[in-house]
Amino acid sequence: MAKTFRGGVHVEEHKNTERMRTVRMPAPHTVSIPLSQHIGAPVQPLVAVGDRVLRGQCIGDLAEGLCAPVHSSVSGTVKAIEMKPSARGIPVQHIVIENDGEDELCPSIAPKERSLAETAPEQIVKIVRDAGVAGMGGATFPTHAKIASAIGRVNTIIVNGAECEPYITANHRLMQEHPEAVVGGARVLMHALGLSKAILAVEDNKPSVIQIFKGLTWDMDDISVAALKTKYPQGDERQLIYALTGKELPVGKLPADVGCVIFNAETVSSIYRAFNTDQPVIERIVTVDGDCVRTPQNLSVPIGTSYRDVIEFCGGLVKTPRRLISGGPMMGAAQWDVDGVVTKGTSAILLFSEEQSYSYEHGSCIHCGRCVKGCPMHLMPNYIAAYARRRDYESAELYGAKGCVECGSCSYVCPAHVPIVQYVRVAKTALAAKQKE
Amino acid sequence: MDEQNLEIEYPERLVVASSPHIRHKDTTAYLMLQVILALTPALIFGIVLAFTVGWRYGLNALILTVVCMAGSVFFEWLYEKITRRPVTVRDLSALLTGMLLAMNLPITLHPFYALLGSAFAIIVAKQLFGGLGRNFVNPALAARIFLVISFVSAMSGDAYPMLDGTAGATPLVLIKTGQIAELSLMKMFVGVCPGTLGEVSAMLLLLGGLYLIFARVISWHIPVAYIGTVALITYIFPQTGGYFDLRFMAASILSGGLMLGAFFMATDYVTSPTAPRARLVYGVLCGLLTVFIRYFCGAPEGVSYSILICNLLVYYLDRFLRPRRFGQKRGKKA
Ligand code: SF4
Ligand code: SF4
Numbered sequence: 188m189a190k191t192f193r194g195g196v197h198v199e200e201h202k203n204t205e206r207m208r209t210v211r212m213p214a215p216h217t218v219s220i221p222l223s224q225h226i227g228a229p230v231q232p233l234v235a236v237g238d239r240v241l242r243g244q245c246i247g248d249l250a251e252g253l254c255a256p257v258h259s260s261v262s263g264t265v266k267a268i269e270m271k272p273s274a275r276g277i278p279v280q281h282i283v284i285e286n287d288g289e290d291e292l293c294p295s296i297a298p299k300e301r302s303l304a305e306t307a308p309e310q311i312v313k314i315v316r317d318a319g320v321a322g323m324g325g326a327t328f329p330t331h332a333k334i335a336s337a338i339g340r341v342n343t344i345i346v347n348g349a350e351c352e353p354y355i356t357a358n359h360r361l362m363q364e365h366p367e368a369v370v371g372g373a374r375v376l377m378h379a380l381g382l383s384k385a386i387l388a389v390e391d392n393k394p395s396v397i398q399i400f401k402g403l404t405w406d407m408d409d410i411s412v413a414a415l416k417t418k419y420p421q422g423d424e425r426q427l428i429y430a431l432t433g434k435e436l437p438v439g440k441l442p443a444d445v446g447c448v449i450f451n452a453e454t455v456s457s458i459y460r461a462f463n464t465d466q467p468v469i470e471r472i473v474t475v476d477g478d479c480v481r482t483p484q485n486l487s488v489p490i491g492t493s494y495r496d497v498i499e500f501c502g503g504l505v506k507t508p509r510r511l512i513s514g515g516p517m518m519g520a521a522q523w524d525v526d527g528v529v530t531k532g533t534s535a536i537l538l539f540s541e542e543q544s545y546s547y548e549h550g551s552c553i554h555c556g557r558c559v560k561g562c563p564m565h566l567m568p569n570y571i572a573a574y575a576r577r578r579d580y581e582s583a584e585l586y587g588a589k590g591c592v593e594c595g596s597c598s599y600v601c602p603a604h605v606p607i608v609q610y611v612r613v614a615k616t617a618l619a620a621k622q623k624e
Numbered sequence: 625m626d627e628q629n630l631e632i633e634y635p636e637r638l639v640v641a642s643s644p645h646i647r648h649k650d651t652t653a654y655l656m657l658q659v660i661l662a663l664t665p666a667l668i669f670g671i672v673l674a675f676t677v678g679w680r681y682g683l684n685a686l687i688l689t690v691v692c693m694a695g696s697v698f699f700e701w702l703y704e705k706i707t708r709r710p711v712t713v714r715d716l717s718a719l720l721t722g723m724l725l726a727m728n729l730p731i732t733l734h735p736f737y738a739l740l741g742s743a744f745a746i747i748v749a750k751q752l753f754g755g756l757g758r759n760f761v762n763p764a765l766a767a768r769i770f771l772v773i774s775f776v777s778a779m780s781g782d783a784y785p786m787l788d789g790t791a792g793a794t795p796l797v798l799i800k801t802g803q804i805a806e807l808s809l810m811k812m813f814v815g816v817c818p819g820t821l822g823e824v825s826a827m828l829l830l831l832g833g834l835y836l837i838f839a840r841v842i843s844w845h846i847p848v849a850y851i852g853t854v855a856l857i858t859y860i861f862p863q864t865g866g867y868f869d870l871r872f873m874a875a876s877i878l879s880g881g882l883m884l885g886a887f888f889m890a891t892d893y894v895t896s897p898t899a900p901r902a903r904l905v906y907g908v909l910c911g912l913l914t915v916f917i918r919y920f921c922g923a924p925e926g927v928s929y930s931i932l933i934c935n936l937l938v939y940y941l942d943r944f945l946r947p948r949r950f951g952q953k954r955g956k957k958a
Contacts, residue, residue, distance in 0.1 A: 194950075196648070353646065437950075437951030437952065438949075440951070479632075495634065498634075506632065508638065510638055510639050516645040516646045517643060517644045517646070518643050518644070520643070521638065521639065521640045521641050521643070521645065522638060523638060524634075524635075525634050544645065545646060551758070553652055553756060553757050554895075554898055556893070559898045560843075564949060564950040566949060569898055587949050590950065595644030599647050599648055600650075602648070602651050602652045602654065603757070608643070
């Protein structure tokens with residue numbers, strides 16, 4: 188029996204690219220690398236305009252504070268250091284590098300022949316930090332900090348390969364094509380955390396991956412493979428922990444508080460690569476899909492490549508796009524234009540035309556209860572939205588406003604097309620502001 | 625293939641909207657349509673049955689149906705035009721209200737009352753409260769009760785003709801007067817006995833209701849709790865005296881529009897709770913009230929009254945029986 192949680196919705200999957208091999212995209216003419224691709228403080232540039240940089244060279248770091256260093260994804264010349272809006276609309280410094288086509292790799296990136304048993308946990312934290320790994324499922328929390336804070340506090344490592352967002356198959360392809368990197372990364376993490384238990388969690392819409400993992404781990408008692416029921420938002424950390432351990436993680440608490448730590452599958456494979464070769468995160472797998480793209484596919488994209496270059500590589504447009512979403516259609520962020528860039532957290536680029544884009548048109552709630560049934564946090568989104576609309580945030584909280592994880596399930600199922608999540612966000616923001624006072 | 629090679633320009637600006645960026649295909653109109661479809665067989669059966677009683681009855685039943693449905697849609701349109709609000713007749717909810725109203729009327733009723741009823745349902749019970757989603761009593765039921773109270777003779781007594789054309793007692797009246805032995809359960813189930821236009825065929829209503837549950841248009845909580853409660857009480861404490869009367873129980877759940885009420889009226893989205901536990905309690909309350917009214921008051925509209933009364937409790941049921949939040953300790957309220 189596949190494991191799961193209570194609530195949630197069945198979303199049309201549109202996993203159109205799940206059978207296509209990941210294609211390596213050649214580095215474009217220029218890349219523009221943001222100095223903040225993670226949660227925490229933006230890093231400072233370590234290079235100046237005119238400098239020559241190598242592929243994999245560290246170009247941004249910070250001596251103190253929570254951050255993940257940034258590396259060049261090409262070899263070439265620094266053309267500019269400029270402010271541009273990030274995928275979430277916040278101004279961030281970008282280092283613009285012109286690719287010289289030499290593809291010259293930084294000499295520090297080479298097979299290291301490290302022995303896991305002889306590597307101290309602190310050293311693993313340092314290796315992961317130097318590789319600039321940040322949560323690649325989209326949360327982009329600096330991974331070394333997560334490892335460091337989990338040491339001694341957790342008993343279960345969960346590798347998140349659920350990938351419950353529609354369209355996205357980037358993790359699916361990674362796990363299928365490089366399962367040894369995921370299992371190997373899990374081993375590195377187990378050693379760093381001193382644990383003898385890791386779970387590889389995959390939704391049961393990826394039976395081939397489950398089979399490969401089972402084959403790879405059949406003789407390991409300490410790494411298990413868990414099949415999860417395909418249901419949105421199965422990949423959310425709370426739902427994942429509940430499905431696997433039966434523990435409910437309250438709002439405002441971290442997974443470590445219930446003894447768990449969760450890493451995205453691609454993050455885990457990046458840790459593996461960093462451990463073996465010191466290779467930093469300079470490319471990532473991105474699902475490119477949507478009805479405007481000529482050839483939807485999974486690409487291994489150099490960090491800092493613009494959406495425009497990615498789309499061109501996929502054969503350009505077949506329809507005029509109305510929306511470009513960075514990430515999945517349920518929680519991803521709609522972008523202003525095609526000039527934004529791929530970062531460590533970009534799991535997908537989706538281009539939807541007018542027909543596929545859909546706006547919520549403020550219909551009247553008919554009280555059907557679908558949002559209540561679908562809310563994975565067991566809130567009552569219909570009442571939260573109704574009270575938020577009337578600016579009665581106290582009452583909105585009675586029905587759970589602060590517990591919302593903004594998964595979008597409620598808006599998705601609403602037959603009256605009430606923009607529920609937007610209302611809930613308004614209530615949340617207002618309540619948080621009040622608490623601060 | 626020229627068209628394919630045409631360069632498509634990148635737009636200057638894209639639309640920035642809040643997530644989620646996709647939605648489920650079901651719309652309000654689609655759900656209303658499902659309910660209408662599920663009700664149609666029972667309604668057609670009722671009309672055909674009326675024709676077998678006599679062509680005048682049949683014709684009247686047909687006219688009632690048309691008047692109620694067209695009238696409801698018309699009044700909704702009219703009210704929204706006059707008050708300059710967006711016209712919402714396309715969501716089909718007014719059509720459904722009209723259909724439910726028709727099914728709650730005796731086939732002998734003069735169509736003028738039906739028109740009055742639909743005006744009451746749409747304007748007084750629905751629009752004056754703010755339209756779809758804001759009314760707190762079921763418009764069709766409110767209109768039925770309005771007609772019953774205002775026009776007693778037209779709505780009851782010999783308003784229910786028998787198959788031979790004479791006025792007949794509805795099964796509920798027979799039960800009430802202790803003539804339960806005269807009832808044929810099979811006839812009640814199939815529906816060849818007097819009743820309002822839409823309540824006669826328990827079988828077709830049951831099938832329609834089950835369809836709605838399996839199509840996930842309604843949830844099982846309310847009908848199961850409602851019918852279950854009525855069944856349990858009438859089985860253990862039959863009105864015929866003694867205890868444990870299966871025949872009385874069967875007659876009770878097959879009569880008095882319980883099927884229509886439990887599957888189609890009590891589950892009306894707008895006027896029923898949304899939290900699962902609240903739905904169960906709501907169903908049980910409806911059931912208790914229905915039995916109570918049947919046992920202790922003479923009214924054959926027990927189902928209608930019970931649902932209307934419970935409609936008023938919906939807000940409190942949802943509020944006090946809201947689900948336990950994920951991660952919150954059992955028994956503790958936020
Ligand atoms: S209320 Fe929040 S947590 Fe619940 S379904 Fe909506 S977005 Fe998800
Ligand atoms: S899904 Fe939409 S219409 Fe249904 S109860 Fe929730 S907000 Fe209301």
